[in-house]
Every structure is written in structure tokens, then in C-alpha cells.
Amino acid sequence: MRLLFVGDVVGDSGQQMIKEYLPKLKRKFHPQATIVNGENATKGRGINESVYKSFLQTGADVVTMGNHTWDNREIQDFIGGAKKLIRPANFSANQVPGIGHTIININQQKLAVIDLQGRVFMTPSDDPFAVVQDILEEVKKETDFIFIDFHAETTSEKEAIAWFLDGQVSAVVGTHTHVPTNDARILPKGTAFMSDVGMTGPYDGILGMKRENVIGRFLSQMPTRFEVDETGRQTLSACVIDIDDKTGHAKKIFPVLINDDHPFMD
Amino acid sequence: MRLLFVGDVVGDSGQQMIKEYLPKLKRKFHPQATIVNGENATKGRGINESVYKSFLQTGADVVTMGNHTWDNREIQDFIGGAKKLIRPANFSANQVPGIGHTIININQQKLAVIDLQGRVFMTPSDDPFAVVQDILEEVKKETDFIFIDFHAETTSEKEAIAWFLDGQVSAVVGTHTHVPTNDARILPKGTAFMSDVGMTGPYDGILGMKRENVIGRFLSQMPTRFEVDETGRQTLSACVIDIDDKTGHAKKIFPVLINDDHPFMD
Amino acid sequence: MRLLFVGDVVGDSGQQMIKEYLPKLKRKFHPQATIVNGENATKGRGINESVYKSFLQTGADVVTMGNHTWDNREIQDFIGGAKKLIRPANFSANQVPGIGHTIININQQKLAVIDLQGRVFMTPSDDPFAVVQDILEEVKKETDFIFIDFHAETTSEKEAIAWFLDGQVSAVVGTHTHVPTNDARILPKGTAFMSDVGMTGPYDGILGMKRENVIGRFLSQMPTRFEVDETGRQTLSACVIDIDDKTGHAKKIFPVLINDDHPFMD
Amino acid sequence: MRLLFVGDVVGDSGQQMIKEYLPKLKRKFHPQATIVNGENATKGRGINESVYKSFLQTGADVVTMGNHTWDNREIQDFIGGAKKLIRPANFSANQVPGIGHTIININQQKLAVIDLQGRVFMTPSDDPFAVVQDILEEVKKETDFIFIDFHAETTSEKEAIAWFLDGQVSAVVGTHTHVPTNDARILPKGTAFMSDVGMTGPYDGILGMKRENVIGRFLSQMPTRFEVDETGRQTLSACVIDIDDKTGHAKKIFPVLINDDHPFMD
Numbered sequence A, B, C, D: 001m002r003l004l005f006v007g008d009v010v011g012d013s014g015q016q017m018i019k020e021y022l023p024k025l026k027r028k029f030h031p032q033a034t035i036v037n038g039e040n041a042t043k044g045r046g047i048n049e050s051v052y053k054s055f056l057q058t059g060a061d062v063v064t065m066g067n068h069t070w071d072n073r074e075i076q077d078f079i080g081g082a083k084k085l086i087r088p089a090n091f092s093a094n095q096v097p098g099i100g101h102t103i104i105n106i107n108q109q110k111l112a113v114i115d116l117q118g119r120v121f122m123t124p125s126d127d128p129f130a131v132v133q134d135i136l137e138e139v140k141k142e143t144d145f146i147f148i149d150f151h152a153e154t155t156s157e158k159e160a161i162a163w164f165l166d167g168q169v170s171a172v173v174g175t176h177t178h179v180p181t182n183d184a185r186i187l188p189k190g191t192a193f194m195s196d197v198g199m200t201g202p203y204d205g206i207l208g209m210k211r212e213n214v215i216g217r218f219l220s221q222m223p224t225r226f227e228v229d230e231t232g233r234q235t236l237s238a239c240v241i242d243i244d245d246k247t248g249h250a251k252k253i254f255p256v257l258i259n260d261d262h263p264f265m266d
């Protein structure tokens, strides 16, 4: 089984990259399942229903979220019925709407997709190490094909959960920093890992936001409204993961970047 | 001018990689100057004099530090006289020993190397945006060849300072997360940038530390003494930067990784 | 029912204050139960068995802990069998030894004592709002006399949990900042509250630690080993709470300070 | 010289308390100078010109600010010309408008008022320990009557700067936590200190904000818009400081609270 995972889509710019390149990437890599992190898809903050649906129409099978899940208030109106939209599973149990993992059918097989959020330097949440074990106990009854989007700030927490889960899941791929890392690898017991897949959207912003606002904040420490840098060049950050059809272990993981420094090639 | 920069050397394992591969890298890439981040070189915490000197002997021209600068108390005995050792320049002015930048001679040219530390999710320090401007005002009188090791946690602060300095310095390369990023690029006005060059030392630890200790800490949140994972495989993370001899602007930056997934090739 | 609660005992200095004044305070106020926070009792960091036992001998019925619970490694040897020692109940479930609440007999009545830790600006832990509800569901079957030591940094989290539990428990008293607050009050539905009861030990230290070390750290941001300021004057910080014998609601709460600015009077 | 200092005024509720009780407090205590922290005066976030002016008209001589300084955008229009309004002096030098200290005339004497912000668990700022030394060097030429509002989160930073400045300034009084502390004292060399003077405004809110919103945030960790709790009972938190007319050292400091648990008495 081959998976394609696209990192944090930011704003209109990110949506355009999805519309233009997701079909091309699917034609090039032939993934059986496509997962997109959409936590910044609508104006950089959260996601609304129309963008969520457009991702499904363009070819996403599951949309994952992160710390920006609730930033667009529209999500509260449709998350209850959105079966392909998952938010971090370790958000305060029973206090928030939505689901934290889902299992989708791919031909004769099943793929579990789990969304988790880290705790270091982030809003408090339930323990991702404990929550993922509970979920795995349940999910493992149905399938060994398990993909985890671990939305976290620090490399230590990302490496720790990946090594902790090595051999139990097919892949742990980080998101949230908006910068792709150069550490994609298969851990010794068969779990594919990379610390962060990076973002999709403005290539010349700062994490996708207008540079002058972010730099201004660092210079003055005065509060600034960040806005997506919608006018410049664009990037897409993703990874491809090959999973052994018998064991659920990963065989291969490699990054995919599309931007002026990494032009797309068919 | 070509620079070679090697990321956070961790413990004996990292020292061995330096001894084995720094000469090979110099033979392969022929850098005019070699810079090594040594903040974790002695047992993972700080650096002592013998390790510092061994780095110089193996071919480093400047050794940079970071938030672990003071962890090994021996540094206080020799930092005052160590002309090739720099700690973050924005450490509390006049309250700490050592220097934050240096200028070295390379043939007929001069290279300024500046060490800075970020403030987001880190110990308080003086404003790196303000401090770097003060240093540049002085340094620019002597040279346009300027390399900055920006030791910081978040990608936002790293991208912000790089864009802020674009065109004013030859390169801004991040350290501290111990994970190499896949975003090396030349910014529009000529500054080479990558968010993090990654670490040098244990390949199967968590940021170079023994996995069981780090995972144990995440599971129990009980205090744990982290130790360098000195028994397993090893990695080296670096980058090479080519600077235009007339302008001081960067022409090229590319990452260098040496480990089982990226074998060294002459 | 009357309770006496003594805040964070720090080092030998704090132990001496307990030995000298706990008997006097009991003679003066006649509490039915005495609770002492001992998280800094042994050299400022954690507690060992001999200090724990001396607290019980001097008149403590329950000893509570906080973020320093594990700092003295001896605790691991005796916490399993220490029935009057409780650590925060929302420490990672099933991953750490010890208990987070206890019920003691006082004449014909029962008193539940619960220890909880905040999450804002502290080491990650399980959700105290969720955990306390689970505990209350169980404890409420046995008694309505319920005292909570909420060990937390911010006033917002302290006020929030107190108002959240107003009417459900007899008292929520904060610890951890080592500074007594002047906000003791009975909330509208009957829960006694004060943000922080303060510390017991050195009166001229900084949070009980030697001033020069702490100030030195702020000036230089260099790592410093903090030590208890064992030579100077001393303080004791406590509060007394009166609980209605029928309802379990609080009728009264007032602070008790003993130091040169607040001399003890029989 | 006697000073009256009123802690963080929050919203309309806090403004009403100022209007009603500031004149009464001045009649009761006869301070030569009155200082009011107004960082939350306008709807809980910052201050606008009309509220600033109303404070001066009601009897404030200086208005201090804190981390909420810039929350109300109107401030940018009038802070440049507002001579009695000071924001933390250690905000990024030369990057923000306004001033961080002022000297006012009181009969034949001068009083310097300095506003500073802490760095622990707060937005990065310049080093308050370094900045205050620079200011004192200048201010000491004109007067020994010096009052400092230290707006900070942690008790450690507050105690550290007070002890650091002991004997150099008349008083260091903390703000920001919105909870009055019970530690008012004269340090050995003559500086009056209390960790936090507390807030002025809603008495039944959480730090002045509507309880349901704050508790809801802690339960769900979903983003919530906090609003001032304008409907309930009210509190005023202040302190009075007596300074020796010859030395500038403090002779006395005591807290003043006005609320249902501490009724105002003429």
C-alpha cells in the first residue's frame, strides 16, 4: 500500500497548490490513499466546510488537523458529520466535538489514520503517548496499516513517539513547524518516520504568513495580526510511504517538494 | 569562498564522526573555512578544553555554541582565552564571559562568524534582532563575508531572522533542534538559509540521547538524567555554502548527511 | 471540622519551623486535621522518609507534594507504602508510584485530601479538571469533607478550578508560588479558597533559596545550583479552615503567618 | 512622602471602583502621589484616551501599563503625548512608542515612577535587571524617591528584582497576577515590597473575566473570547507606602482591599 501525505495547507495559496498538483502527484505516484493536513487551509486558521469538501473532491481521503482546529468557527457546524475529517485524538476527551482517528477502506484493505498533538510548548492536551496506546488497542483488531500525523513543536517529542511506536504502526509523520525535515527513514522495527513534512502554500512567507507582520512582531513584540502571504510564489510539501502489504511495516519513505527550487517533474 | 558548517556535535560519538569525517569532507568539498557547533560535544552538555582543541586540530576554524554553553563548568576556565570559540552574542551583555562573534582571516579575505540564540521557548536573552544589527554595523566595516549560526527552537524565529537579514549577510543557518531540515535555499537578496543543519553523533538516539530515558520521561514525566547514546550507529549533519567572492552573497547552499541512510561517497 | 494547612516546607529551616510551631498552632487553633505540603522539605527538593515520618510525628495527618515530588530519589523507596503521603493525582496515570488522594478518619468523620497539579507553565500532566471529577465521583460516596491542595503556577488556573468546584468540595487552597496571597474567601456555594498559602522556611531567601544564586541566574542566565538559604530568619505560612459539620461547606478561612513581621501570639 | 498604588483596573467595573473609591481613599490616606495600573482598563485589554484622562481627573498622577499595553489600538494615537502614561521600560528599545518611566513633582520633591515587565513565562522583552540599572543611574541624579511597578508572572522574578534593588529604590510592587499577596514588607535595606497588589474590578470573575468562558477554556482547551464580568460584585486592590523624606527609604507598606469581604471604612 502506498500513501501520499501532504503537509499543512495554508490559505488560498495552499488550496491552489492542492488543486493543481494533487491530481498530478496521484498520477505520478499512484498512492492508494491520500491524506492532507488542513489545519491552516481557510485563511491560515482552521478549515471551513467548502474547503474541506474541495479537498475530498480533489482526491484527499482523509483531512487531518492540529492546534488550529477550532480557529474557524464554521468547523463546529460540520465536524460532527464530517467522517473524513479528524482532529487530534488527545484533545480533552468528551469536551470537544469530532473524532481523532478513522479507518478507511482501500480496495480489500483498511487503513487507520490517527491524528495526535504534542504537549511540549503547546496548549495542554491529554497525554498522546497514553491516548495512542488506547487507540491502537482498538484499531489493531481491524488493521495493521496505521498512519499517524503527529502535530507537534519539538523534535524530541516527535522522535520519542516515533521510536515508542516503532514496529506497532506503519508511519509517524510530523507536522506543525511548516518546515520539511531531511530525516525521512525507516526505523529498525518497520515504522516510517520523518519529523515534519512541511507546509503547502506561500513559499516566500514566514510559515506562510506575510513576512513584514512576523518580522515586525519580532522587532517590537507588539501584537500583530498575521495574514497569509497570498501574492508570492508557492510550495507544496509532502511525503510518499510504501507499506508492506503483508506486515503493515513501512518499506520506504521519501519527501516530495514542489517549488521554484524543486520543480515538479512528471 | 566556500564554507563547511557541521551541526551540534553530541558526545564521544559525535567527536568520533568529526575525527573520521571532517578530514574527508574537507578533501571532498575544499572549504576555505570550517565551522563546528560544539554545544553538546562533551557528554552531551557543553564543551571542555580538550575537545575544543581537538576540533581545532581536526580542522575546525571556529566552534560555535548554544543554550548548553555553560553546562560543562570547565568552559569558564578557558573561554576567556579561546579565540576560536564563540557563544551566542545576545547572552546577557557584560554578565557572561566569552565572545559572541569573531573575524578570521582566510587567505586575503575575512570571514565574520556570529553566534546568536533565539528567544521563543528558550531561556531569556537579549534581543537577537537588535544585537545582530549592532554587530553588523561594526563587522560590515571589515567584511561582507558573514556567517550566522542561529541557535533557536522555532521555525518562525529562524525564518524571520533570515528574511530580516536577507542581503546583509552571506548565510543564516539554524541549529538546536538536532534534526536537519530540507529547506536549504538562497533567499532573493542573496542570503543562504536553512532552518536547521541537524546534529552529529548518535543516529539511533533521540536527539542523540538514549531512547529509553527520553521515552521514559515522556511516559511518566518524572525527572530523568539523559545520557548520550554512545553505543549505536552514527550520523553527521552539515551544510556547504558557496559565497560570491565579490559581493559576499551566497550562490549555493546544500546539506550534507553521513549515516547508514546516506553513506559517504568520496 | 477545622483544618490546618501548612504551605511548602523548605529545607531544614522549614523543618525547624514545623517542629517549633506546629504543636503551638495545634494548641492555639485545635484543628481536627493537619495537612502539610512537603514537596521542598528535604534540601529544597522533594522529601525523604525520615522527614516524612518526622512530619507525621510532629502532628501532620497528611503530607502533600507537587512538581518536586520526584526530586529526592529516596521517595521511590517508600512512597509505595506511605499511606499519608500523596502526590498530584493527575500525574501520568499508571506510570508513576504513589497515590493522589486519601481519606482519613477524624473521630466519627472522614476527610478526603486530594493533591492536584496545574498545567499552565508546568510540566505536562493529565487534565486536573477531568481527574478531579473522577476522584470526586468516588470520594463523594464516602464523605463531603474534601480538601484540595492545588499546586499550580497561575492565578487563572487556580481561580478557575476553585470556581469550577465551588459547592462540591470544602476547600481549594493553592500552593507552589511560595508567596501567601491575600484573597482567602468563601465562594458563594460554600468552597473555601485562597490562591496560595505560601511557604514555610527561610524568610529572607528568594522562594526559600539563597538570594545571590537566584539573582545571579537572572543577571547572567547561566545555570546555577540553587540551595536553601539555611542561615537567616524564618517564616511559616498556613491557613485555617472551618467546615460546617453537616454540609461539608466551609464557613471560614483565614491565613496564618509567623515571621518577624507577623510574630506568633498564643 | 506617602504613595497610593492601585492594581490593574479591569473594565467598566474597575473604572467605577476608581471613580467611587479613589477620592475616598485619598481623603482617608492623604497620599502625596497616586499611581494606577491601567493595562486592563478599557474592556479588559489596554486603555484608550478617555479612560486614561478620566483616571487623571479622578486623582491619578501616573498610569502604568503591562503586557496588555498595545491591546487597545487607540493607545498608539495618544501615547506619544501622554506624559503621565508609562509602559514597561524594557519593551524593545527604539521599536515602540511611549516612555517607560517619568519623574513627577510633588511639592518640593520629585518622585520617579518606573514601569518594568518580567520575562519568565511572558513575551520576550529586554532584560529588566539591566534596563532598571540604566534608568536608575540617570534617575538617581534627580531623586531618591523611586517607585517601581514590576509587572510579572512569577514570584521568583518579583522577589529577585526587589532584593536586587533593595536600598536603591523606595518600593517595588508587583502587578499582573490580579491576586493580592500577603507579603508586604520592608526589605532590610529599606525597599518596600509586595509581590502583587492585585486587581480592581469584578470580584466574582476569574482575574476579572467571566467565569464560564475561562472555565470553558480550561475544560475544552478550545479558543474562547474572554470578556470582563461586568455584572457582579466589585473589588479594589491597592497599597499604601510611606517613604522617609530624608533617605527615600520606605518606612511602611500595607495593603488596601475594598470588597464585600473587606468593606471600606472611613
Ligand SMILES: [Fe+2]
Pocket: A008, A039, A040, A066, A176, A177, A178
Ligand atoms: Fe500548521
Ligand SMILES: [Fe+2]
Pocket: A039, A066, A067, A068, A151, A175, A176, A177
Ligand atoms: Fe500547527
Ligand SMILES: [Fe+2]
Pocket: B008, B039, B040, B066, B176, B177, B178
Ligand atoms: Fe544541541
Ligand SMILES: [Fe+2]
Pocket: B039, B066, B067, B068, B151, B175, B176, B177
Ligand atoms: Fe541547543
Ligand SMILES: [Fe+2]
Pocket: C008, C039, C040, C066, C176, C177, C178
Ligand atoms: Fe514548592
Ligand SMILES: [Fe+2]
Pocket: C039, C066, C067, C068, C151, C175, C176, C177
Ligand atoms: Fe512547586
Ligand SMILES: [Fe+2]
Pocket: D008, D039, D040, D066, D176, D177, D178
Ligand atoms: Fe492585568
Ligand SMILES: [Fe+2]
Pocket: D039, D066, D067, D068, D151, D175, D176, D177
Ligand atoms: Fe498583565
